[in-house]
Amino acid sequence: MNVPVLQADIHKGGYQESDVVQDIALEVYPGELVGLLGPNGAGKSTTIKSLLGILPKFEGSIEIKDYAYIPERPIYYEGWTLYEHFTFLFSTLEESFPEEKVGALLHEFGLYDMRHHYPERFSKGMQQKGMILLSLLRRPDVYIIDEPFMGLDPKAVKRFLTMVKEEQKRGAGVLMSTHVLDTAEKICDRFILMAEGKIIASGTMEEIRRASGLPEASLFDCFDALT
Ligand SMILES: Nc1ncnc2c1ncn2[C@@H]1O[C@H](COP(=O)(O)OP(=O)(O)OP(=O)(O)O)[C@@H](O)[C@H]1O
Numbered sequence: 505m506n507v508p509v510l511q512a513d514i515h516k517g518g519y520q521e522s523d524v525v526q527d528i529a530l531e532v533y534p535g536e537l538v539g540l541l542g543p544n545g546a547g548k549s550t551t552i553k554s555l556l557g558i559l560p561k562f563e564g565s566i567e568i569k570d571y572a573y574i575p576e577r578p579i580y581y582e583g584w585t586l587y588e589h590f591t592f593l594f595s596t597l598e599e600s601f602p603e604e605k606v607g608a609l610l611h612e613f614g615l616y617d618m619r620h621h622y623p624e625r626f627s628k629g630m631q632q633k634g635m636i637l638l639s640l641l642r643r644p645d646v647y648i649i650d651e652p653f654m655g656l657d658p659k660a661v662k663r664f665l666t667m668v669k670e671e672q673k674r675g676a677g678v679l680m681s682t683h684v685l686d687t688a689e690k691i692c693d694r695f696i697l698m699a700e701g702k703i704i705a706s707g708t709m710e711e712i713r714r715a716s717g718l719p720e721a722s723l724f725d726c727f728d729a730l731t
Pocket residue numbers: 519520524542543544545546547548549550551
């Protein structure tokens with residue numbers, strides 16, 4: 505039996521004043537892509553923060569293997585070039601720096617000429633691409649990705665999706681929150697649909713259709729019916 509790369513049982517999670525999410529149980533298995541969906545304010549980012557152990561109020565249990573987190577808003581060290589982020593990553597991994605591979609990935613994502621520049625001056629999409637490359641090179645057991653599609657141009661989305669697929673083949677699990685439901689429907693193995701801090705439906709596309717009472721519907725229409 506496969507062992508999950510991520511297993512969470514969140515009884516309660518929130519901020520100083522109030523609980524935002526309740527009774528969120530989720531699992532991600534090796535090679536699986538799970539979509540975390542829900543309207544604005546449903547609690548997706550709060551759920552992700554609890555998985556990362558950075559939520560101020562939390563009751564429950566989280567078991568997670570080696571992970572990489574790709575935030576919705578990219579975060580870089582001030583005063584470091586993009587390339588310095590890559591060299592720093594490999595110093596923490598105690599692996600020799602794969603210069604050729606890093607160069608090839610930077611080329612592929614159109615960041616090679618920018619590699620000695622400061623990411624804080626990049627466009628949002630360029631910053632996001634840098635974050636994606638940093639996490640890919642880490643080769644984690646599980647990726648936690650918060651809304652990856654908003655800042656990326658169509659070519660970058662295509663490359664990103666190809667890489668996600670390759671990482672799944674390697675055995676990595678992925679939990680990805682998104683509002684882009686037509687893409688989610690195509691790529692996710694399972695879905696977790698949240699509203700008002702709780703899970704309102706979860707499972708495969710078939711199970712989501714059954715829960716929404718719409719046997720032929722798209723994920724978009726199921727989402728609309730359920731939320
Ligand atoms: N730092 C914070 N302090 C207090 N409340 C917060 C904080 N961050 C989020 N919240 C509240 O938690 C609730 C859920 O927000 P969250 O960001 O988890 O939603 P989301 O599903 O990720 O939404 P979106 O799709 O808009 O990104 C909202 O009511 C929000 O106001």
